[in-house]
Amino acid sequence: MNRCAWLVSMMAALLLQGCGEQAPQNRGVYLLMDTSGTYTKELKNAQQLINVILVKLDPGDSFAVGRIDTGSFSEKDIVAKVTFDDRPSQTNQQKRHFRDSVDTFVKSVKSAKFTDISGGVLQAIEYLNEKGNDRKHILIFSDLKEELPNGYVRDIPLQLEGYDVVALNVTKLRSDNVDPREYLDRLEAWQRRVEEGGGKWRVINDMDRLERILGG
Amino acid sequence: MGFSDMFMVVPNAAASVAIWFVVLAVVLYFARQPAHQSIRSFVRILHNALRLAASSIMSAEQMLQARNREVLLAAGREAAERMIEREFERVEAMVHKDLAEYPALQRQVSEEITRIAEDYEKSTNVPPDPPGWSKAVEAVAGIPVKGDPMVGQILQDIHTSLVKAQAKAIEEYRKSSLMRHAVLKRIMPYWQNVQQVLTSVDKNITSVVERSKAIGRYMDEYEEILKKSDKAVRVLSASALSQFFVSALVLCVAIGGAMINFTLIARPMAEMVGGQSLIMGYRTSEIAALVIILVEVSMGLFLMESLRITRLFPVIGALNDKLRVRMIWITFSILLILASVEAGLAFMREILLQDELATSALLRGEGMPAHDTANFVWITTAAQMGMGFILPFALVFVAIPLETFVHSLRAVLGMSGVGVLRGLAMALRFLGNVFRYTGGLLVNLYDLFIFAPLWIEGALKGGSRERHDRDGEAEGPEPMTIREVSA
Numbered sequence: 001m002n003r004c005a006w007l008v009s010m011m012a013a014l015l016l017q018g019c020g021e022q023a024p025q026n027r028g029v030y031l032l033m034d035t036s037g038t039y040t041k042e043l044k045n046a047q048q049l050i051n052v053i054l055v056k057l058d059p060g061d062s063f064a065v066g067r068i069d070t071g072s073f074s075e076k077d078i079v080a081k082v083t084f085d086d087r088p089s090q091t092n093q094q095k096r097h098f099r100d101s102v103d104t105f106v107k108s109v110k111s112a113k114f115t116d117i118s119g120g121v122l123q124a125i126e127y128l129n130e131k132g133n134d135r136k137h138i139l140i141f142s143d144l145k146e147e148l149p150n151g152y153v154r155d156i157p158l159q160l161e162g163y164d165v166v167a168l169n170v171t172k173l174r175s176d177n178v179d180p181r182e183y184l185d186r187l188e189a190w191q192r193r194v195e196e197g198g199g200k201w202r203v204i205n206d207m208d209r210l211e212r213i214l215g216g
Numbered sequence: 217m218g219f220s221d222m223f224m225v226v227p228n229a230a231a232s233v234a235i236w237f238v239v240l241a242v243v244l245y246f247a248r249q250p251a252h253q254s255i256r257s258f259v260r261i262l263h264n265a266l267r268l269a270a271s272s273i274m275s276a277e278q279m280l281q282a283r284n285r286e287v288l289l290a291a292g293r294e295a296a297e298r299m300i301e302r303e304f305e306r307v308e309a310m311v312h313k314d315l316a317e318y319p320a321l322q323r324q325v326s327e328e329i330t331r332i333a334e335d336y337e338k339s340t341n342v343p344p345d346p347p348g349w350s351k352a353v354e355a356v357a358g359i360p361v362k363g364d365p366m367v368g369q370i371l372q373d374i375h376t377s378l379v380k381a382q383a384k385a386i387e388e389y390r391k392s393s394l395m396r397h398a399v400l401k402r403i404m405p406y407w408q409n410v411q412q413v414l415t416s417v418d419k420n421i422t423s424v425v426e427r428s429k430a431i432g433r434y435m436d437e438y439e440e441i442l443k444k445s446d447k448a449v450r451v452l453s454a455s456a457l458s459q460f461f462v463s464a465l466v467l468c469v470a471i472g473g474a475m476i477n478f479t480l481i482a483r484p485m486a487e488m489v490g491g492q493s494l495i496m497g498y499r500t501s502e503i504a505a506l507v508i509i510l511v512e513v514s515m516g517l518f519l520m521e522s523l524r525i526t527r528l529f530p531v532i533g534a535l536n537d538k539l540r541v542r543m544i545w546i547t548f549s550i551l552l553i554l555a556s557v558e559a560g561l562a563f564m565r566e567i568l569l570q571d572e573l574a575t576s577a578l579l580r581g582e583g584m585p586a587h588d589t590a591n592f593v594w595i596t597t598a599a600q601m602g603m604g605f606i607l608p609f610a611l612v613f614v615a616i617p618l619e620t621f622v623h624s625l626r627a628v629l630g631m632s633g634v635g636v637l638r639g640l641a642m643a644l645r646f647l648g649n650v651f652r653y654t655g656g657l658l659v660n661l662y663d664l665f666i667f668a669p670l671w672i673e674g675a676l677k678g679g680s681r682e683r684h685d686r687d688g689e690a691e692g693p694e695p696m697t698i699r700e701v702s703a
Binding site: 048052054059060086087089095 | 486487574578579
C-alpha cells in the first residue's frame with residue numbers, strides 16, 4: 001500500500017514536471033509616449049505597440065502608459081494603468097478597456113512644447129517600484145531629444161537596478177541628418193545614463209519586429 | 217639550497233645521475249627483503265580485503281536471491297490460489313445455475329417421454345376386424361344356382377353387399393391409419409424438445425469438463441509452487457518480467473491520458489483558484505487540476521478494489537458485501553460528479569480560448585474569426601467535453617496495470633539487486649586479483665632497479681658455489697654418520 005502511495009506521488013511529480021510549467025515571474029511594463037513637437041505623428045505606431053504589449057502580457061502583470069510632455073514627473077501624466085486580474089477572463093476584459101483608454105487619449109492628445117524624458121523615467125521607476133514586479137521594463141517611445149523648460153532640474157542619477165530600458169522608434173531629427181553624430185551622441189548619452197544607474201539598455205527601431213520587446 | 221643543488225653532487229649532470237642511481241641501488245639492495253615483504257603484505261591485505269568484501273556481497277546476494285525466491289513463490293501461490301478460486305467460483309456458478317434446474321429438467325424429460333409413449337401406444341397399427349358373417353355369406357354364396365333365378369338374384373345381392381362391406385372396411389382402415397399418422401406427427405416436437413434439453417445438458421457438462429481441465433492445470437502449477445521447485449521459480453520470474461514491462465507500457469499510456477486530462481482542466485482552473493498564486497513554485501491552478509486527476513485515480517482504485525478486481529487494499533477486500541456495495545456506489549457517484557465537473561471545465565476552457573483569441577485578434581487589428589470557422593467550433597467543444605467526461609472513467613482502469621506493476625516491481629527490483637550485487641562481487645574479485653599480480657609486478661620492478669647489486673650477488677654466490685663444488689669433488693664425498701647409514 002505504501003508502494004502504491006509512492007507510485008501515485010511519483011506519477012503526480014511526473015505529471016507536474018511533464019505538463020506543469022514553472023510559473024513565470026510577473027512583469028511590470030511602463031511605456032513612455034513622447035507627445036512633444038512633431039513626434040505626435042508617431043503615436044499611431046505607439047498604439048500598435050501598446051496592443052502588441054497587451055497581447056504579450058499575462059494575468060498578474062502590470063502595465064502603464066505615461067506621456068512625455070513639459071513636466072513628465074507627475075501621476076497626471078499616466079494615461080492608463082492596469083494590474084491584470086488572476087482570472088484570464090477578467091484579464092481579457094481589462095485589456096480591451098485599456099486599449100479603449102489609449103485610443104481615446106491618442107485621439108485627443110495635444111502636442112507639448114518641451115520634452116521631459118528624465119521626469120517620465122523617474123515617474124516610471126516610482127510606479128514600477130511601487131508595484132514590486134519581478135521583472136521591470138521601461139519602454140521609451142521617443143526620439144530621445146530632451147528639452148526642458150527653465151528651472152527644471154533633471155540631472156539626477158537614475159536608480160535602474162534590475163530594469164530593462166528599451167528605446168523604441170528613435171527617429172532621426174532634421175539636425176541629425178546634418179550631423180549624425182548628434183543622433184549617436186544622444187543614444188550614447190542615454191545608454192551611459194541607464195547603465196550607470198544599473199539598468200540594461202536596448203534600442204529597437206524596427207517596428208515590424210515588436211514581438212522582441214519583452215523577450216529579453 | 218634547492219633541490220637541484222642537492223641533486224647535483226658533481227658539476228656534471230650525467231655523472232650526478234649515475235652517482236645517485238648507484239647510491240639508490242645500493243640502498244634499495246640492502247632494503248630489498250623488508251621492501252619485498254612490505255609490498256607483498258600490502259597487496260595481500262588489499263587482496264584479502266577485497267575478497268572478503270566480495271564474499272560478503274555474495275552472501276548478501278544469496279540472501280537476496282533466497283528472499284526473491286520466497287517473494288516470487290508467495291506471489292505465484294497467491295496468484296494461483298486466486299485463479300483456482302475464480303475457476304471454482306465459475307464452476308459453482310455454473311453448477312448452481314444449470315444443475316439447480318436438473319429436477320425440473322428431469323420432470324420435463326419424463327413428461328415428454330410419457331407423452332411420447334402414450335402417443336406411441338395410440339399409433340399402434342390395429343388391423344380392422346373381419347366381419348363375423350362373412351363365412352356364413354360365403355357358405356350361402358357357395359349354394360349352386362341350378363338355374364333358379366331367385367337364388368341367382370339372392371347371390372347377386374349377397375355379392376353386392378360383400379363388395380360394399382369391403383369398401384367400407386377399407387375406408388375405415390384408411391381413416392384409422394390417417395389418425396395414427398397424425399398422432400406420430402404430434403410426437404415430433406416432443407422428440408425435438410427432448411433432443412434440445414439433452415443437447416443443453418451435454419453443453420453444460422462439456423463446459424464443466426473444460427473448467428475442470430483448467431482447474432487441473434492450475435492445480436499442477438500450484439503444486440509446483442508448493443514444492444518450491446526451480447522450474448516454478450523460473451516460470452514465475454519470466455512471468456514477473458513480462459508483466460512488469462507490459463504493465464509499465466500500459467501505465468505510460470495512462471500517464472499520457474492523464475496529461476491530456478490535465479491540459480483540459482488546468483487552464484479553466486485558473487478562473488476558479490487564480491492563475492498567479494503559487495504552491496511550491498507551481499501554479500495553484502495546475503496543482504488543483506492535478507489533485508482532481510489524482511482524486512479520480514484514487515476513486516478508480518477504490519472502485520476496482522470494491523469490485524474485487526484488484527487487491528491492493530486488503531481492508532476494502534475484507535469489508536462485508538453490504539458495505540462493499542455501498543462503497544461501489546459512493547465511489548462511482550464521486551467519479552460521475554468529477555467527470556461532469558471535468559466536462560464543464562473543458563467547456564469553460566473552450567470559452568476562455570475563444571475569448572482570448574477574440575481579444576488578441578482585436579488588439580492586433582485582425583478582426584473577428586471567420587464565420588465558417590465559428591460554425592465548427594461546437595465540434596471541438598463537444599470533443600473536449602466528451603474527453604473531459606470519459607477520461608476519468610478510463611483512468612479507473614489504471615488500477616489493474618498499477619496492481620500488476622506494483623507486484624511485479626518487487627520481483628524485478630529483487631532480480632536487479634541480485635544482478636548488481638553479483639556484478640559488484642565480480643568487480644571486487646577482479647580488483648583483488650589485479651592488486652595481487654600488481655604486487656608481484658612491483659617486486660620484479662624493484663629487482664629490475666637493483667639489477668646491478670643482484671648480478672654481483674649472483675656472481676659472488678655462483679663463484680663460491682663453484683669453488684665449493686670443486687673442493688667437494690677433490691675431497692670426495694663426506695663420510696656418513698652411523699645414524700645416516702642405518703636410516
